[in-house]
Amino acid sequence: MGDQNITRRRLLGTAGAAGAAGVLAGGAGGAAGYAAADPAPAALTSVGADAVAFHGTAAAPQQAGITTPAQAVAHLVAFDLAAGADRARAAALLRRWSRAAEAMTAGRAPDDDDQVALDAGPSSLTVTFGFGRSFFSRTGLTSRLPADFTPIPPFSSDALDPARGGGDLWIQIGADDPLVAFHALRVLQRAAAGTAAVRWQMNGFSRTPGATAKPRTVRNLMGQVDGTNNPKPADHDFRSALFVAGRPGGQAWMNGGSYAVVRRIRMLLDPWEQQPLARQEAVIGRRKSDGAPLSGGTESTPVDLDRMDRDGTLAVAGDAHIRVAAAQSNDGAKMLRRPFSFHDGFDPDGTPDAGLLFVAWQAAPLNGFIKVQRKLDSADALSRFIRHESSALFAVPPAARPGEYVGQGLLEG
Ligand SMILES: C=CC1=C(C)c2cc3[nH]c(cc4nc(cc5[nH]c(cc1n2)c(C)c5CCC(=O)O)C(CCC(=O)O)=C4C)c(C)c3C=C
Numbered sequence: 346m347g348d349q350n351i352t353r354r355r356l357l358g359t360a361g362a363a364g365a366a367g368v369l370a371g372g373a374g375g376a377a378g379y380a381a382a383d384p385a386p387a388a389l390t391s392v393g394a395d396a397v398a399f400h401g402t403a404a405a406p407q408q409a410g411i412t413t414p415a416q417a418v419a420h421l422v423a424f425d426l427a428a429g430a431d432r433a434r435a436a437a438l439l440r441r442w443s444r445a446a447e448a449m450t451a452g453r454a455p456d457d458d459d460q461v462a463l464d465a466g467p468s469s470l471t472v473t474f475g476f477g478r479s480f481f482s483r484t485g486l487t488s489r490l491p492a493d494f495t496p497i498p499p500f501s502s503d504a505l506d507p508a509r510g511g512g513d514l515w516i517q518i519g520a521d522d523p524l525v526a527f528h529a530l531r532v533l534q535r536a537a538a539g540t541a542a543v544r545w546q547m548n549g550f551s552r553t554p555g556a557t558a559k560p561r562t563v564r565n566l567m568g569q570v571d572g573t574n575n576p577k578p579a580d581h582d583f584r585s586a587l588f589v590a591g592r593p594g595g596q597a598w599m600n601g602g603s604y605a606v607v608r609r610i611r612m613l614l615d616p617w618e619q620q621p622l623a624r625q626e627a628v629i630g631r632r633k634s635d636g637a638p639l640s641g642g643t644e645s646t647p648v649d650l651d652r653m654d655r656d657g658t659l660a661v662a663g664d665a666h667i668r669v670a671a672a673q674s675n676d677g678a679k680m681l682r683r684p685f686s687f688h689d690g691f692d693p694d695g696t697p698d699a700g701l702l703f704v705a706w707q708a709a710p711l712n713g714f715i716k717v718q719r720k721l722d723s724a725d726a727l728s729r730f731i732r733h734e735s736s737a738l739f740a741v742p743p744a745a746r747p748g749e750y751v752g753q754g755l756l757e758g
């Protein structure tokens with residue numbers, strides 16, 4: 346019985362139901378019996394069938410891929426405009442990109458499709474577009490640069506590779522199926538031909554839906570529960586911390602948008618894994634097994650930064666990551682962390698090239714990432730075990746309205 350189940354699962358897994366029936370027609374009697382009993386293609390599971398709306402709403406005007414739960418796989422890709430590509434050509438590109446993204450996120454084939462994802466559902470595909478500061482000078486739009494679009498300053502612990510940072514344009518692709526994600530990446534790259542070329546590209550992953558018995562906060566490659574104390578939609582300041590609000594004299598094309606900080610952060614896994622569990626937990630300030638703060642309670646218990654242990658020491662150490670990064674330690678600075686893990690193989694000496702594609706969202710970088718990283722740079726116990734290897738910052742406008750394209754307010758406003 347067990348063997349029969351495995352056989353059937355493998356056939357369905359490799360060829361799909363229709364293909365399996367074809368294979369089975371000339372196969373052993375027992376297997377053919379399955380085909381006869383179950384000839385219809387199985388319905389898409391929830392993973393393939395789930396779609397995330399490309400357009401925003403009045404209450405949530407931001408692009409998809411910011412508050413959307415992180416999907417199983419991600420591609421981050423930055424483009425530079427080709428020499429001579431002006432504002433009109435950039436606008437035509439954003440129109441092509443938006444049209445393709447709208448189709449693919451709804452599970453439809455884009456124009457001139459290569460059929461790579463033909464059999465798959467939308468698989469929670471999101472495609473999020475952003476503009477780098479260099480885009481504005483390249484297209485003669487410097488008068489439209491928002492005052493809050495401040496460059497990220499250098500930090501003492503940076504080890505940045507400029508070739509893997511910056512960029513005129515940025516796309517974040519997320520999907521619960523790797524073929525769907527790659528398809529979107531390739532379609533969008535082809536649509537850019539002649540107008541923009543890839544500057545850098547990174548591949549990330551998170552947990553696959555259904556991999557845990559109940560939805561849980563994801564773990565990173567250091568084994569920590571990561572994302573617990575992110576801003577929550579129910580927080581009174583959720584929208585004001587993450588999204589640009591209209592204000593007199595501001596750049597209206599960014600209203601409802603957000604700023605994305607993108608950093609490739611290598612984890613120094615060999616030294617990290619040599620630390621005793623108690624040390625690893627002290628570095629973060631949370632228990633590794635369940636993410637509970639060292640000040641007590643469960644994962645969701647608010648951290649008590651003043652709590653003293655019986656021996657008179659702080660329960661959450663002075664240099665613990667969650668203390669140094671906390672809004673209370675940074676004049677209320679907040680960001681939504683929506684990272685993906687990466688693993689790009691091993692260095693020649695066996696050192697893993699793995700870590701976090703750190704993506705942080707905020708209404709103004711100076712009141713979010715920049716303020717917190719200034720503090721982490723000098724005071725964070727975690728910094729001995731990580732290395733920031735690339736950096737980029739993008740203005741991510743609100744979602745396109747039906748019939749419009751992302752960034753239309755900037756390019757045609
Ligand atoms: C500048 C901002 C931050 C960087 C860079 C950063 C890197 C980084 N963080 C972890 C692991 C964890 N971070 C956690 C919490 C946390 N981290 C930041 C900011 C940065 N992290 C903030 C604002 C917070 C929340 C602090 C709070 O108020 O409690 C945690 C704990 C669980 C959680 O709340 O998510 C972990 C674990 C890694 C591995 C890393 C770089 C590789």
Ligand SMILES: [Fe+2]
Nearest residue numbers: 666667670682
């Ligand atoms: Fe962190």
